[in-house]
Amino acid sequence: MTFTSFHSTFLVVLLLASSCSHGQDTHQNPATAGNQTAIVVYNPISKRDTTMEKVTKTDEQWLDELSSEEFRIARKKGTERAFTGKYWNHHDDGTYTCRCCGSYLFSSSTKYESGSGWPSFYDVVSSKNVRLESDFALGVERTEVLCARCDAHLGHVFDDGPRPTGLRYCINSASMSFVPKQDEAP
Numbered sequence: 001m002t003f004t005s006f007h008s009t010f011l012v013v014l015l016l017a018s019s020c021s022h023g024q025d026t027h028q029n030p031a032t033a034g035n036q037t038a039i040v041v042y043n044p045i046s047k048r049d050t051t052m053e054k055v056t057k058t059d060e061q062w063l064d065e066l067s068s069e070e071f072r073i074a075r076k077k078g079t080e081r082a083f084t085g086k087y088w089n090h091h092d093d094g095t096y097t098c099r100c101c102g103s104y105l106f107s108s109s110t111k112y113e114s115g116s117g118w119p120s121f122y123d124v125v126s127s128k129n130v131r132l133e134s135d136f137a138l139g140v141e142r143t144e145v146l147c148a149r150c151d152a153h154l155g156h157v158f159d160d161g162p163r164p165t166g167l168r169y170c171i172n173s174a175s176m177s178f179v180p181k182q183d184e185a186p
């Protein structure tokens with residue numbers, strides 16, 4: 001290809017791209033605009049935003065990777081019984097990740113004793129890494145917390161947490177894995 005033909009091809013592509021963008025919402029996350037399979041999440045180890053593929057799997061695929069209890073909770077919006085999960089009384093330093101897709105969710109530095117019997121945090125590693133949705137399942141409005149990358153059900157967030165946020169992220173152990181601080185890698 002000559003320089004001139006490359007140049008004119010490039011111009012045509014530019015023109016097509018600009019004509020296609022008319023009428024679109026220009027406030028979308030740039031990673032998801034025109035590409036519903038990518039998402040920007042924050043990596044607290046490298047301290048950078050990272051573009052990752054969204055994770056979408058069938059129930060059969062999830063059942064191959066999760067225990068039946070993890071599947072019931074993380075993929076079907078279940079709840080583990082209080083004081084039974086593996087992390088409600090877990091105090092090691094490190095990062096809690098999504099059991100389903102590995103995305104970083106919570107730091108041990110924001111975990112606190114809520115007395116509820118579920119792992120409780122007063123903040124997420126980044127609001128980019130979770131998605132919040134209204135949930136009326138119990139007849140009252142609650143705010144469900146989901147993994148932004150794979151839509152796993154994590155738990156709920158309430159406004160009776162400690163300072164500085166005043167929030168209590170009440171999360172199922174079964175929806176998380178734990179990466180000890182010494183094993184953390186970007």
Ligand SMILES: [Zn+2]
Pocket residue numbers: 098099100101102103147148149150151152
């Ligand atoms: Zn996930």
